[in-house]
Amino acid sequence: MVRYFAGMDGKKMNEGGRRDMDENVRKAMFEKVAQEEFSRKLNLRLVDLEKGFSRVEMTCTPDMENIFGMTHGGAIFSLIDVAFETACNSHGTVAVALNVMITYMASPAPGSTLTAEARELSCTRKTASYDIKASDQEGRLIASCQALAYRKGIPLPFLHEK
Amino acid sequence: MVRYFAGMDGKKMNEGGRRDMDENVRKAMFEKVAQEEFSRKLNLRLVDLEKGFSRVEMTCTPDMENIFGMTHGGAIFSLIDVAFETACNSHGTVAVALNVMITYMASPAPGSTLTAEARELSCTRKTASYDIKASDQEGRLIASCQALAYRKGIPLPFLHEK
Amino acid sequence: MVRYFAGMDGKKMNEGGRRDMDENVRKAMFEKVAQEEFSRKLNLRLVDLEKGFSRVEMTCTPDMENIFGMTHGGAIFSLIDVAFETACNSHGTVAVALNVMITYMASPAPGSTLTAEARELSCTRKTASYDIKASDQEGRLIASCQALAYRKGIPLPFLHEK
Amino acid sequence: MVRYFAGMDGKKMNEGGRRDMDENVRKAMFEKVAQEEFSRKLNLRLVDLEKGFSRVEMTCTPDMENIFGMTHGGAIFSLIDVAFETACNSHGTVAVALNVMITYMASPAPGSTLTAEARELSCTRKTASYDIKASDQEGRLIASCQALAYRKGIPLPFLHEK
Numbered sequence: 020m021v022r023y024f025a026g027m028d029g030k031k032m033n034e035g036g037r038r039d040m041d042e043n044v045r046k047a048m049f050e051k052v053a054q055e056e057f058s059r060k061l062n063l064r065l066v067d068l069e070k071g072f073s074r075v076e077m078t079c080t081p082d083m084e085n086i087f088g089m090t091h092g093g094a095i096f097s098l099i100d101v102a103f104e105t106a107c108n109s110h111g112t113v114a115v116a117l118n119v120m121i122t123y124m125a126s127p128a129p130g131s132t133l134t135a136e137a138r139e140l141s142c143t144r145k146t147a148s149y150d151i152k153a154s155d156q157e158g159r160l161i162a163s164c165q166a167l168a169y170r171k172g173i174p175l176p177f178l179h180e181k
Numbered sequence: 182m183v184r185y186f187a188g189m190d191g192k193k194m195n196e197g198g199r200r201d202m203d204e205n206v207r208k209a210m211f212e213k214v215a216q217e218e219f220s221r222k223l224n225l226r227l228v229d230l231e232k233g234f235s236r237v238e239m240t241c242t243p244d245m246e247n248i249f250g251m252t253h254g255g256a257i258f259s260l261i262d263v264a265f266e267t268a269c270n271s272h273g274t275v276a277v278a279l280n281v282m283i284t285y286m287a288s289p290a291p292g293s294t295l296t297a298e299a300r301e302l303s304c305t306r307k308t309a310s311y312d313i314k315a316s317d318q319e320g321r322l323i324a325s326c327q328a329l330a331y332r333k334g335i336p337l338p339f340l341h342e343k
Numbered sequence: 344m345v346r347y348f349a350g351m352d353g354k355k356m357n358e359g360g361r362r363d364m365d366e367n368v369r370k371a372m373f374e375k376v377a378q379e380e381f382s383r384k385l386n387l388r389l390v391d392l393e394k395g396f397s398r399v400e401m402t403c404t405p406d407m408e409n410i411f412g413m414t415h416g417g418a419i420f421s422l423i424d425v426a427f428e429t430a431c432n433s434h435g436t437v438a439v440a441l442n443v444m445i446t447y448m449a450s451p452a453p454g455s456t457l458t459a460e461a462r463e464l465s466c467t468r469k470t471a472s473y474d475i476k477a478s479d480q481e482g483r484l485i486a487s488c489q490a491l492a493y494r495k496g497i498p499l500p501f502l503h504e505k
Numbered sequence: 506m507v508r509y510f511a512g513m514d515g516k517k518m519n520e521g522g523r524r525d526m527d528e529n530v531r532k533a534m535f536e537k538v539a540q541e542e543f544s545r546k547l548n549l550r551l552v553d554l555e556k557g558f559s560r561v562e563m564t565c566t567p568d569m570e571n572i573f574g575m576t577h578g579g580a581i582f583s584l585i586d587v588a589f590e591t592a593c594n595s596h597g598t599v600a601v602a603l604n605v606m607i608t609y610m611a612s613p614a615p616g617s618t619l620t621a622e623a624r625e626l627s628c629t630r631k632t633a634s635y636d637i638k639a640s641d642q643e644g645r646l647i648a649s650c651q652a653l654a655y656r657k658g659i660p661l662p663f664l665h666e667k
Binding site: 122125148160164 | 282284286287302303310312322325326327329
């Protein structure tokens with residue numbers, strides 16, 4: 020049997036046990052995303068964060084529409100990108116995006132609230148890869164992503180800012 | 182909660198119930214893959230097929246090695262591609278590859294037997310997308326893929342060949 | 344010799360001759376992008392449009408920064424996405440994104456003006472693919488994309504709105 | 506103006522001047538590919554190699570056909586993969602594939618000779634990215650790829666084997 024995700028070994032990753040995530044890292048990440056202007060511009064909200072896992076939400080508003088009146092591909096990507104960014108930095112060391120492949124499955128209805136979940140598929144010393152899925156409030160799949168991060172191996176610069 | 186795969190709704194896709202796959206299509210697909218010269222060249226074996234799901238195996242042999250003595254990226258891709266090909270044609274109508282993104286996670290040990298599983302993420306009238314993972318006999322993830330097919334909407338040409 | 348882009352046959356695509364693009368389509372596309380709220384939110388400017396080619400600009404501002412103070416991956420993607428969107432709709436019929444693969448090469452300096460150019464690699468009745476590159480004002484490559492569109496075969500709905 | 510490829514600065518990369526590639530590396534790479542069993546299985550021939558550039562050929566034979574009698578996606582990928590492998594190792598240090606995105610544009614006619622050209626888009630200390638295109642003998646685009654390599658920073662192990 021092929022295992023799919025880190026954490027898909029019977030223990031649920033994002034429920035109950037906190038899987039030993041550093042509380043200082045979690046707190047700092049929630050603060051930084053809340054302050055990130057780009058995330059605020061798109062109403063992106065980090066709602067859950069574990070080691071190698073992140074969940075981010077976005078409500079589709081009219082100012083995110085493209086020339087056809089549908090939610091912009093750039094907005095859906097940004098939702099996914101913030102889930103990716105927070106999941107790959109959840110280890111407490113700096114990770115940056117190398118590349119992302121996004122496939123669009125369906126267009127969200129106006130006013131939908133979308134949820135993106137990023138799950139770590141693998142993590143080595145220098146790279147880590149993620150499966151990221153975005154769905155609407157009815158569980159309909161909106162977009163699916165495969166993303167690769169480069170791990171710099173240095174602590175998050177904002178960890179001890181205060 | 183984000184649903185991950187068609188069929189991940191409590192009912193296992195590839196065990197027990199056959200999920201109403203057409204037996205003529207299944208039989209024809211197994212025969213065609215067994216006859217496919219490219220698959221034979223790489224010892225690729227279709228081992229399970231359901232609607233929107235496929236499992237294919239390959240044993241890594243020395244004649245698949247690259248210039249560094251590791252299993253060739255082209256061989257691992259081919260394993261995944263046959264899982265993709267059979268899963269997207271499992272509906273009984275012709276589907277062809279539009280694109281495939283493969284991420285390599287680990288290099289298989291010499292002599293490993295790899296298993297690729299393709300799962301349908303979405304299926305519309307004209308396109309269908311798949312998540313495909315390859316792992317070794319110990320369940321270690323070797324490669325992960327996201328693939329998109331174009332559905333021609335015509336019956337498989339070899340369905341009623343005899 | 345491998346030909347790289349539609350139009351790379353000696354005739355420059357976006358200089359001189361207009362390559363028979365429909366002026367009504369061009370005018371309508373420029374208007375729609377100028378009105379698109381998402382594009383305005385990110386200061387995206389369509390600057391050139393031909394059949395199968397588009398050039399879009401964006402100036403990196405502090406409100407586009409991520410948690411590390413670098414231009415957000417979602418902002419760079421959005422720049423590229425608008426180049427893609429306009430290039431694939433330049434034929435005058437509706438095309439929508441199937442998938443996009445983005446690779447990040449370098450992080451732009453604060454205040455940079457980025458230019459994304461989308462070029463059509465192939466165009467069939469139902470799909471079309473694009474190579475899209477984003478660079479800064481010094482010609483340094485920031486990101487490279489490969490994107491696939493589904494062509495619905497219906498006229499742009501806003502062509503004869505007035 | 507966006508620059509597209511390393512080397513697209515007026516100086517042609519693969520004609521005339523050899524762009525200072527190490528002759529020992531070139532000779533070793535040609536030998537290794539000629540000995541690579543997987544390449545021989547698919548009749549893959551390295552025909553040109555420069556720093557950051559490679560050209561590989563393959564003639565489509567009936568034993569490469571898929572269940573529809575078309576050249577197998579795995580064979581076309583393998584052609585592209587060998588161009589990628591040789592281009593990213595042309596610097597004389599070990600590079601391995603992180604991921605590859607392939608888009609299929611057209612199906613080659615039976616008996617076609619395909620040429621894949623890999624061009625380096627960027628090269629940093631730890632990663633390098635490539636644009637790879639495969640075309641048939643008439644210059645028709647068959648497939649387009651974007652590929653990313655991890656650079657280990659150690660010399661090619663087979664450089665001084667004798």
